[in-house]
Amino acid sequence: MLNTDDSIPGAGSYEWHVGEDRLLWSRGLVQLYGLTRVDEHAEAFYALVHPQDRDRLRREVQEVCARADHFEHRFRILRPDGRVRHVLDRGRVVRDAQGSAVRLSGVEMDVTEIVEASCGGTGGPGADGSDRPPADAEILDAVFSDAPVGIGIWDRDLKFVKINPLLAEMNGLPPEAHIGKTPKELLPEVHDIDGVTQLLQEILTSGLVRRNVEISGVTPARPSERRYWKEHFFPIKSAGRVTGLAAIVEDITETRKAQETIDALLHELNHRSKNMVSLILAISRQTARSRPEDFLPVFQSRLESMAAAQDLLVQRSWQDIDVEALLRSQLPHVAHLIGERIRLRGAPEVLVPAAAAQSLALAIHELTTNALKYGALSDEQGRLTICWQLSADGRKLQIVWRERGGPFVSPPTRTGFGSTLTGAMLQSTLGGETRADYASEGFTWSVEFPLQG
Known part of the structure; x- marks a missing residue:
């Protein structure tokens, strides 16, 4: 017997000489086990351990001797008087060279009252009338049940042993349906489920934590929608041995979708910005070449046309634009004539593809400028009608610009950049056809292009 001072009630110390298979007990430990005499053989000690905990404790002690420097065990003992007590055992390992x-x-310490309070307490006032603080088990149960993340626990066979309500909800199966089943059995539609299974096996083997693992797939919760989860896996250890693993799961589907939307918008913005810079450079070069004498006002007016179309696109979040709204954006200086000398005729809510809007806006701007300088809007008698209509199958849009009652019309003697904007450039951009008719009674222009590429 150890000659030690056991000053803590319900506790005692020991030394277990492994090679000699001999266990030395302190007086306090003898009292904790309710013994009157001590058998120092290890087997005699195991005989005092509760039968349901005996084999587990043997394995844990063997594993401690094999690789640990410190240890902690929790088990039950069966005293000679028939009482079952819960014991907490902590210590260190001494090794040779x-x-x-x-x-x-x-x-070892008798923790029976603590365990029973944790598992069987009512949560009401204590014997002294004060409020009993929540026990560890109650705290853990509250965290497990009400955590804003999914939590799952598996054994070494990768079978669920516990799952919180939120993770069960993510999977679309009741908690009880998970117990005893592997992720592959329950969720075969998860992307690369075999790879996920291999990852879990690696964690069991290595004992290493794996954080921020992204997993995706389809579950019974939403069988028609691919979901994304960020998962943190960590091993569960007992006496230095990995006995299972657990995971914390966050559903990041909405975050992932939002990021994909942002990435797509940034890509589209980059693409459109390059196109816009190229278009501006082309306009500046052509304007300088064809209209050097009044470069700044002409160039500025063309940029304003682009800006007006850009504003519409931004307002529509780069979606398709209503034809009439696009036309009106290019007629700001003659807006007071709309309904009198300018007529807009066409079916309501006909949309122009966003990709076509800016080129079409520049063409309308150029036509408006020419009408104000030389055409139907240059005097008080001229009239302008802009019509639009869809083809019978709804796949093409035609816009017709018709001027009447203005000055005498004659074909241009030279082809300038304006003709390029309303002709070849527009045809190339829209994949459509343009026509210009300089009949003496008035200028007529039309474009017809597919609404989808």
């Missing part, structure tokens, strides 16, 4: 365990030195 070769690294073999020669002695386990530990202290």
Whole structure:
């Protein structure tokens, strides 16, 4: 027997000489086990351990001797008087020069009251009338049940042993349906489920934590929608041995979709910005070449046309634009004539593809400028009608610009950049056809193009 001072009630110390298979007990430990005499053989000690905990404790002690420096065990003992007590056992391992365990030195404490309070307490006032603080088990249960993340626990066979309500909801199956089943059995539609299974096996083997693992797939919760989860896996250890693993799961589907939308918008913005810069450079070069004498006002007016179309696109979040709204954006200086000398005729809510809007806006701007300088809007008698209509199958849009009652019309003697904007450039951009008719009674222009590429 150890000659030690056991000053803590319900506790005692021991030394276990591994090679000699001999266990030395302190007086306090003898009292904790309710013994009157002590058998120092290890087997005699195991005989006092509750039968349901005996094999587990043997394995844990063997694993401690094999690789640990410190240890902690929790088990039940069966006293000679028939009472079952819960014991907490903590200690350290002493090894020889070769690294073999020669002695386990530990202290055991009777924690029965703590365990029973945690598992069977009512949560009401204590015997002294004060409020009892929540026990560890109650705290853990509250965290597990009400955590804003999914939590799952598996054994070494990767079978669920516990799952919180939120993770069960993510999977679309009741909690009880998970117990005893592997992720592959429950969720075969998860992307690369075999790879996920391999990852879990690696964690069991290595004992390493894996954080921020992204997994995606389809579950019974939403069988028609691909979902994304960020998962943090960590091993569960007992006496230095990995006995299972757990995971914390966050549903990041909406975050992932939002990021994909942002990435797509940034890509589209980059693409459109390059196109716009190229268009501006082309306009500046052509304007300087064809209209050097009034470059700044002409160039500025063309940029304003682009800006007006850009504003419409931004307002529509780069979606398709209503034809009439696009036309009106290019007629700001003659807006007071709309309904009198300018007529807009066409079916309501006909949309122009966003990709076509800017080129079409520049063409309308150029036509408006020419009408104000030389055409139907240059005097008080001229009239302008702009019509639009869809083809019978709804796949093409035609816009017709018709001027009447203005000055005498004659074909241009030279082809300038304006003709390019309303002709070849527009045809190339829209994949359509343009026509210009300089009949003496008035200028007529039309474009017809597919609404989808």
